[in-house]
Amino acid sequence: MKKHVEDMYSVLGGKVEREALEKELNLFVGQYKVSIPSAKRSIVKKFGGDPDALSIGVEKSIGEISAGEGSVDVSGRVVFATPREITASGEKKRILSGLIEDSTGSMSFTIWDYASDDVSRGDLIAFRNAYTTSYREKPQLNVSSKSRFWVREKASDWKREAKKIKDIQPNESNVLFEGKIISVAARTINSKGEEKEIHYGLVGDETKTVRFTAWKDFGLDKGSVVRVEGAYSRERNGELQLNFSEKSVVEKLVDREIGSVARFGVPRVCKVSELREGMGNLTVTGRIVSVSRKEIEVQGQTKSMFSGVLADETGKVSFTGWRDFEFKEGDTIRITGGYVRSWKGVPQLKFDDKSEVTLAEKEIKVTAGSSSIYAIDALEERGGAMDASVTATIIEVRQGTGLIFRCPQCKRTLKLGECRTHGPVDGIADFRVRLVVDDGTGSLFANLNRELSETITGYTLESVRKRTEQTLSQETVVAEISSKVLFRTMRLTGNVFSDDFGLNLFASTAEFVVPEVKQRAVVLFQEAIQTLGM
Ligand SMILES: [Zn+2]
Numbered sequence: 135m136k137k138h139v140e141d142m143y144s145v146l147g148g149k150v151e152r153e154a155l156e157k158e159l160n161l162f163v164g165q166y167k168v169s170i171p172s173a174k175r176s177i178v179k180k181f182g183g184d185p186d187a188l189s190i191g192v193e194k195s196i197g198e199i200s201a202g203e204g205s206v207d208v209s210g211r212v213v214f215a216t217p218r219e220i221t222a223s224g225e226k227k228r229i230l231s232g233l234i235e236d237s238t239g240s241m242s243f244t245i246w247d248y249a250s251d252d253v254s255r256g257d258l259i260a261f262r263n264a265y266t267t268s269y270r271e272k273p274q275l276n277v278s279s280k281s282r283f284w285v286r287e288k289a290s291d292w293k294r295e296a297k298k299i300k301d302i303q304p305n306e307s308n309v310l311f312e313g314k315i316i317s318v319a320a321r322t323i324n325s326k327g328e329e330k331e332i333h334y335g336l337v338g339d340e341t342k343t344v345r346f347t348a349w350k351d352f353g354l355d356k357g358s359v360v361r362v363e364g365a366y367s368r369e370r371n372g373e374l375q376l377n378f379s380e381k382s383v384v385e386k387l388v389d390r391e392i393g394s395v396a397r398f399g400v401p402r403v404c405k406v407s408e409l410r411e412g413m414g415n416l417t418v419t420g421r422i423v424s425v426s427r428k429e430i431e432v433q434g435q436t437k438s439m440f441s442g443v444l445a446d447e448t449g450k451v452s453f454t455g456w457r458d459f460e461f462k463e464g465d466t467i468r469i470t471g472g473y474v475r476s477w478k479g480v481p482q483l484k485f486d487d488k489s490e491v492t493l494a495e496k497e498i499k500v501t502a503g504s505s506s507i508y509a510i511d512a513l514e515e516r517g518g519a520m521d522a523s524v525t526a527t528i529i530e531v532r533q534g535t536g537l538i539f540r541c542p543q544c545k546r547t548l549k550l551g552e553c554r555t556h557g558p559v560d561g562i563a564d565f566r567v568r569l570v571v572d573d574g575t576g577s578l579f580a581n582l583n584r585e586l587s588e589t590i591t592g593y594t595l596e597s598v599r600k601r602t603e604q605t606l607s608q609e610t611v612v613a614e615i616s617s618k619v620l621f622r623t624m625r626l627t628g629n630v631f632s633d634d635f636g637l638n639l640f641a642s643t644a645e646f647v648v649p650e651v652k653q654r655a656v657v658l659f660q661e662a663i664q665t666l667g668m
Pocket of ligand 1: 542546
């Protein structure tokens with residue numbers, strides 16, 4: 135009731151006491167059973183005021199108005215307004231078009247007969263009996279000779295309020311907002327046969343982060359907070375995008391800070407095997423296989439970093455997080471607002487202050503040692519994986535197999551007795567096998583440490599050393615190992631990384647297996663024998 139009393143009070147210019155108006159309103163609504171809007175009109179009329187000047191209960195807010203409405207009562211602040219002369223049916227006419235906004239949205243308007251000079255930027259204007267048409271799927275307000283409009287409040291020190299990015303709707307024009315430039319890059323495009331440099335990236339505030347395109351060089355740089363007036367919004371693939379046109383005004387705000395910018399991207403739930411480089415705003419649920427805490431000095435402050443391995447039914451992923459975290463090995467946790475960065479091609483899950491980590495309601499059972507089975511093309515597409523298992527045929531025993539010497543300090547392989555970093559050193563003898571394996575979908579390099587190399591070749595470090603000394607070359611050893619292992623099928627498990635040459639698997643287990651084809655053949659043969667009654 136209070137807002138209605140206030141509405142009448144302001145229309146009557148304070149000539150009638152609030153108490154009197156409240157009494158009247160109670161009488162009309164309570165006793166005479168009149169609706170509030172009608173009651174207000176009657177009361178205002180009774181005291182000599184203009185009932186059309188009432189706003190609450192009569193007007194719609196801008197956000198409620200749709201295209202094609204016949205009689206619209208609305209009010210809004212004038213964001214901008216430009217008078218123009220037009221010729222309609224041979225007659226010169228002055229019109230005013232511009233944009234109004236309230237807390238629910240903005241709308242373009244045209245006053246089709248604008249003789250006065252009353253309306254200026256920042257004024258609060260009331261419109262009665264206007265109608266709406268549609269432009270770019272947005273309603274537009276038309277003020278005809280049958281409509282009325284007046285300035286309800288002159289702009290004295292009106293300052294347009296910047297919108298929160300989450301409140302910006304698609305196809306809005308002349309948007310004012312403030313945001314932080316998260317990233318920006320330049321690109322040359324061909325626009326109407328002309329080369330044009332555009333700047334694009336991500337801009338965000340506390341409520342939302344979106345893509346932007348600047349159609350002019352505004353000197354935007356990463357990390358700065360800007361106030362943009364005259365931006366327009368579009369929707370692409372269900373995503374809001376902001377455009378800064380050549381007419382937009384971009385001002386750098388030196389003393390405004392946006393500390394915590396909302397994460398970009400539509401939140402999505404992901405399984406570990408679906409994680410890919412560059413993904414953001416993810417929800418991942420998994421069991422902590424291992425976790426450790428490290429204290430790191432960042433700009434004179436000690437920060438805790440947590441890292442470890444997380445697993446679900448589809449795979450394992452290493453994670454790192456810069457935030458306090460009280461979970462331990464075996465807990466099933468849900469990370470909301472995580473993101474992916476790759477290291478050597480292997481997706482890693484990250485989380486920070488903007489992410490949320492909670493104990494999941496449902497526990498995920500993953501056996502500690504279990505690895506995920508991959509086809510090699512899936513590893514290629516993914517860029518690598520932690521603790522992956524592949525079954526593939528050995529198609530090559532690579533150079534570098536056999537006796538090698540390692541630097542005692544950094545463990546790197548020596549070349550002609552020299553370490554890349556530590557120069558000439560007394561090397562430590564080691565035995566390794568390097569293979570190329572293929573599973574029919576793709577191939578990868580497999581690297582076997584001494585223990586696995588000894589198991590699958592039957593050589594020991596000592597026997598390899600002797601053989602190499604006898605023949606004075608590695609090639610004999612490579613040939614002998616080849617004759618033993620070539621074209622055999624092997625199950626390999628380990629972490630897979632990628633570099634410019636392809637995928638590298640560092641084996642933690644390696645064993646020969648009877649290939650499935652052979653097993654299938656045996657089964658089919660036994661079935662055939664049974665069917666024939668042999
Ligand atoms: Zn070294």
